[in-house]
Amino acid sequence: MEALITYLEMDGYAVYIWPSYGIVALVLIGLAVWSVAGLRATKRQLDLLQPAVEARRRARHAASTGDGEKIAEESSQ
Amino acid sequence: MADLHKFANPNRFVRIARAVLPWSNIVTALLLISGLYLALFNSPADYQHGQSVRIMYVHVPSAWMSMSIYSFLFVASLVALIWRHPLAHLAARAAAPIGAGFTLVTLVTGSLWGKPGWGTWWVWDARLTSVLVLFFLYLGHIALTHAHDNPERGAKAAAILAIVGFVNVPIIKYSVDWWNTLHQGASVIRADGPSIDGSMLTPLLLMSLAFTTYFVSVLLIRIQSEINARKIQALQLSQAAG
Numbered sequence: 502m503e504a505l506i507t508y509l510e511m512d513g514y515a516v517y518i519w520p521s522y523g524i525v526a527l528v529l530i531g532l533a534v535w536s537v538a539g540l541r542a543t544k545r546q547l548d549l550l551q552p553a554v555e556a557r558r559r560a561r562h563a564a565s566t567g568d569g570e571k572i573a574e575e576s577s578q
Numbered sequence: 579m580a581d582l583h584k585f586a587n588p589n590r591f592v593r594i595a596r597a598v599l600p601w602s603n604i605v606t607a608l609l610l611i612s613g614l615y616l617a618l619f620n621s622p623a624d625y626q627h628g629q630s631v632r633i634m635y636v637h638v639p640s641a642w643m644s645m646s647i648y649s650f651l652f653v654a655s656l657v658a659l660i661w662r663h664p665l666a667h668l669a670a671r672a673a674a675p676i677g678a679g680f681t682l683v684t685l686v687t688g689s690l691w692g693k694p695g696w697g698t699w700w701v702w703d704a705r706l707t708s709v710l711v712l713f714f715l716y717l718g719h720i721a722l723t724h725a726h727d728n729p730e731r732g733a734k735a736a737a738i739l740a741i742v743g744f745v746n747v748p749i750i751k752y753s754v755d756w757w758n759t760l761h762q763g764a765s766v767i768r769a770d771g772p773s774i775d776g777s778m779l780t781p782l783l784l785m786s787l788a789f790t791t792y793f794v795s796v797l798l799i800r801i802q803s804e805i806n807a808r809k810i811q812a813l814q815l816s817q818a819a820g
Contacts, residue, residue, distance in 0.1 A: 511632070512628055514629045518633055521637070522636060524686045528679045529792060531679075532796055533795075536796050537799060539803045551813065
C-alpha cells in the first residue's frame, strides 16, 4: 500500500502528472463517445426516413403507370 | 487521382470503413496498453525534469497529432477544392473536432508540464502562441462548416481557411529554431537523429502510434456520420419536394 502511495505521489509531481493523463482520457473518450452517438443517431434517422421515402416513390411510380390502387392496397395490408 | 476516386462512392467507402474499424480499434487498444505501461511503470525519471517527464508521453504525441491532423485538413481541402472529390469535404469536417481535441490536450498538458519545468503555466512565446493560433484555426474551421444553411458553401469557406491557415504548421515546427523561446527544441525529429534515450523513445513512439490509430478509428466513424447526414438531407429534400 505504501509503495502504491509513493508511486502515485510521483516525487511531488502528482498534481501535474495525473491531471495531464486525466485530460487526455477525458478528451479522447469524450470524442469517441460523441462520435459513436452521432453515428447511431444518423443511422436511426436514416432507418426511419428511407422506408417512408421509398414507399412514397413507389406509390408515385405506380400512380404514373396506373397500378396506384394495387400499391395502395398492398401498403394498407 | 484515379486511385483516390475509387473511394468517391460513399457506399463503397462505408463498406471499407466497416471492415477497417474493428482492426484499428484493436490496434489502438494494444498500442495504448503497451504505451501507457511503459510510460507510467517502465521508463526512468529524467535527470532534469524528474518524474514530470511522464507528461511528455501524452504531450508530445498530442502535439504531433495536432499538426498532422491539420496537414490532413489542408490536403483534404485542396483535394475538395481542386478535384471536387465528393468525400474530401466530409473528411475535413470529420477531422477538425479531433484535431481541436488533440490541440486542447497539447495546450493543457504543456501548461501542466510548464509549471514545474519553467515555473509558469503560460508564456507568450512563439511555440505556445502558434499552437494557440492552431487551436483557434480548428475552432474557426468547425464554426465555418456549421455557419451556412447550405453545407456546400460552409465547406468551401472552411476549406479556404484550412489552406490559408496551413502556413501556421511550419511556423509551429520551426518556431523553436527561428526565435528564442522557453520551449525546448526538437529531440526526436532531428537531422542528426533522436537525442532522446531509447527507454523514453519507445513509449513515446508507442503512444504516438496509439494516437494515430485512434484518429483513424474516430475519423472513420465520423465520416460515416457525415455520409448519413448528407443522405438524410437529400431524403428530407425529396420528401419536401413531394
